[in-house]
Amino acid sequence: MPESLPYEIISEILSPLLKVPDDLFANNRPTSPFAQYAKPSTSAYLVVCKKWLLAATPLLYNVVVLRSQAQAEALAKVLGEHNGLGKHIRKLRVEGGYGDAMLTILASAPNITDLLLSMEIWGGNSTDGLCEGLPLVNPRRLIMHEGRLARTSKMVTNLVDELAKAIAGPWTKLTSFISPYARDSERGRQIFRALEKANRLSELVVLQEEALMWVYPIVKKCPLESVGYLERRWWWRERNAPPKDPALVQLIQNYEKLHPRLPLLRNADLVSPSEVPKAVWFTPMENVPSEIREDIWSRILRFALAMPERDWDASNTSRYVFRPESERLRRLGYLRVCKMFYRLGRPHYFEDITLGSDRESTAKLDELLSGSDMQPHIKTLYATNYRTRHFTWDLFEKLLDTTGSSLLECGVDVGTYIMPRSLFGVDKKPEPPAPPPIIDARVLFSKMPNLRRLRWDCKVEFRTPESDEEDGGELARLEALWIRGTSPTFLDALINARLPLLKTLYMTTNTVNYAPFLTVHGPVLTSLHISLSILDEMWALPPDRSSKRLSSLCPNVVELVVTWPQQQRAAPPRNAFLSYEHRADIPALPRSRRRSHGSAASTSVVAAPDVPASAFDSLKKLCLVVDWFPHERAKLEAWANYLLQFDTSETPALEEVSLPVLSWPTTEREIGRSSFVKAAEKLLEQGGTHRRSEKSTPQVAWPSMPLVKKLPLRPHLGAQSRVTATRRA
Known part of the structure; x- marks a missing residue:
């Protein structure tokens, strides 16, 4: 099929795939x-067949982005071997100096119309080739790029000087300039003076609106047709802003006609009531029977009022408990349309309920559970409390008695009594509460037959089963369980309970022993979310207790998410995923089991156990959920050392290690100096050469996982081939 298509059609097909948007190029x-x-x-399209290669090559070279020395050298080599290839280059983005290779590139690309030059050049990156090659091109548009800090090295100074000479001299076609300078600076004035001297500038774009105050007086004598800015002035600064030149105002309006932007709400034009067109009254489904019409509207409102499932992985409690106020107002808006919408929408509105920590909220829930017709429609209920617990066990039992059969998701912080408060908000010393009743788990579970997700935070005591064979009840549809706060008796009750569909477990409290529970229900888990303190403790168990290690209790876990407790924020794990000699908590071993290095009088007690540790044979994804990442050098080095010492011997199937808060380097220099990139490369090497199965097939595929904000393969800044090396990394 591709061989039968003419070149023109193939070019039109590939053009959208190989096109680089101008807003990205000029950013x-x-x-x-x-x-x-x-x-x-995008170079993969060129290897489909020879016809695609010939049709796509001009499109591929139309926009060239250079981000590394290796790319520049590869492009220079390609252009040197193929003399006519550089004529296809129309836009060139250079994010560095790149030495003598730039002279060859600029000499081979005489048709460049848009040129972006970055001034974020470090001392070891030569700009000699770039300086010599600037007079060889004649662009129509120039874009300058500055990093977060202006570089003042000799290489950058030479480049700015040569750039100013080219603007004022041989660049006779230059009519458009995009400036990166928001504040007045000598480097910026040098460029604008060159533009003033050339007197050819027709379009000017600055970074911020305030920059026009010092830029426009320099270039106002140029034949300007439009002037624009990328960022607006903050509204509170407009009051004290000096009046603009009328000519400048007209130039800004000309630019906004060509590049319209969304208007601010405060500047929206007011329309008088007389100008509003009269609505044409139309009743949908007017001639349809009322039963059918209401059934259709009820289905529409069910989707309109539906709420997405809460994300338990959110680090902030308010993100998965409380809904945004805008969502509440949006849902209420549907109920206010008409009486029919109110009547049909109320059942769907009460499917998802969120309560705060005030007494009024629980009082409203109590009233709703007492005599409302909305009880059977409640499917999701979340309630959280701050300092005082207003959601009592009696109210929780009332909730289950009235809505338990319809409840699908529940997450409440249940207390046994209400703590009184003083007039000034200071907690009074409560009276000793009556001991709460001992709960029978079988009765409690029978009230939640359809529950899918349970977030448990309650210290109430449960009746301890008399034997392991005793029937503990059943939660037949429970898929996810979050143990946020509990008493040990609740886990004892769950041990005897039947949980046939349980696949996801969240363990965030370290006040109980999870080993007995995981011994029974751990083999069915596929997703485990565990606190770092619990994981470190279980990872450091001695070899004679390997049956109590997490990998033995949960052998089928595919996804492991580690959360950080508040008291251990931003610190790397002490034991988890480290080899025996790198763990902070090493259990004491008998002297006969210790390795002796050197003489018999050696005092080293760090020894690897003779018994092989159990492994997570099914674990494919590991996510380290840290609330925030430290900026101190010592803490960053601690994290880098941890990742460098990361041991994959107990995770043979691991494919992905995710650290969402980590900001990866974005430049060639930062990538070369980053310890985190080195750690990622080491992990990729370990994964690619790790143990194989009995069929001699690799169990991991690290190089195929270069994902954003994860431990990716180093961004390829070198040349893979003569074609791919010329495009962006």
Whole structure:
């Protein structure tokens, strides 16, 4: 099929796939938009067949983005071997100096119309080739890029000087300039003076609106046709802003006609009631029987009022408990349309209920559970409390008695009594409460037959089963369980309970022993979310207790998510996923089991156990959920050392290690100096050469997982081939 298509049609098909949007090419923000890890290379389209190669090559070279020295050298080599290839280059983005290779590139690309030059150049990156090659091109548009800090090295100074000479001299076609300078600076004035001297500038774009105050007086004598800015002035600064030149106002309006932007609400035009067109009254389904009409509207409102499932993985409690106020107002808006919408929408509105920590909220829930017709429609209920617990066990039992059969998701912080408060908000010393009743788990579970997700935070005591064979009840549809706070008797009750569909477990409290529970229900778990303190403790168990290790209790876990407790914020794990000699908590071993290095009088007690440790044979994804990442050098080095010492011997099937809060480097220099990139490469090497199965097939595929904000393969900044090396990394 591809061989039968003419070149023109193939070119039209491939053009959208190989096109680089101009807003990305001309982006001169501090972080390059091309600093991405997960974006696949577009050069794959060229290897389909020879016809596609010939049709796509001009499209591929139309926009060239250089982000590394290796890319520049590869492109220079390709252009040197193929003389006519550089004529296809129309837009060139250079994010560095790249030495003598730039002279060859600029000499081979005489048709460049858009040129972006970055001033974020470090001392070891030569700009000699770039300086010599600037007079060889004649662009129509120039975009300058500055990093977060202006570099003042000799290489950058030479480049700015040569750039100013080219603007004022041989660049006779230059009519458009995009400036990165928001504040007045000598480097910026040098460029604008060159533009003033050339007197050819017709379009000017600055980074911020305030920059026009010092830029426009320099270039106002140029034949300007439009002037624009990328960022608006903050509204509170407009009051004290000096009046603009009328000519400048007209130039800004000309730019906004060509590049319209969304208007601010405060500047929206007011329309008088007389100008509003009269609505044409129309009643949908007017001639349809009322039963059918209401059934259709009820289905529509069910989707309109539906709420997405809460994300338990959110680090902030308010993100998965409380719904945004905008969502509540949006849902209420449907009920206020008409009486029919109110009547049909109320059951769907009460499917998802969220309560705060005030007494009024629990009082309203008590009233709703007492005599409302909305009880059977409640499917999701969340309630959280701060300092005082207003959601009592009696109210929780009332909830289950009235809505238990319809309840699908429940997450409440249940207390046994209400703590009184003083007039000034200071907790009074409560009276000794009456001992709460001992709960029978079988009765409690029978009231929640359809429950799918349970977030448990309650210290009430449960009746201890008399024997392991005793029937503990059943939660037939429970898929996810979050143990946030509990008494040990609740886990004892769950041991004898039947949980046939349980696949996900959240263990965030370290006040109980999970080993007996995991011994019974651990083999069915596929997703485990565990607190770091619990994981470190279970990982450091001695070899004679290997049956109590997490990998033995949960052998079928595919996804492991580690959460950080408040008292251990931003610190790397002490024991988890470290080899025996790198763990902080090493159990004492008998002297006969210790390795002796050197003489018999050696005092080293660090020894690897003779018994092989159990492994997570099914674990494929590991996610380290840290609330925030430290900026101190010592803590960053601790994290880098941890990742460098990361041991994959107990995770033979691991494919992905995710650290969402980690900000990956975006430039060639930062990538080369980053310890985290080195750790990622080491992990990739370990994964690619790790143990094989009995059929001699690799169990891991690390190199196929270069994902954003995860431990990816180093962004390829070198040349894979003569074609791919010329495009962005």
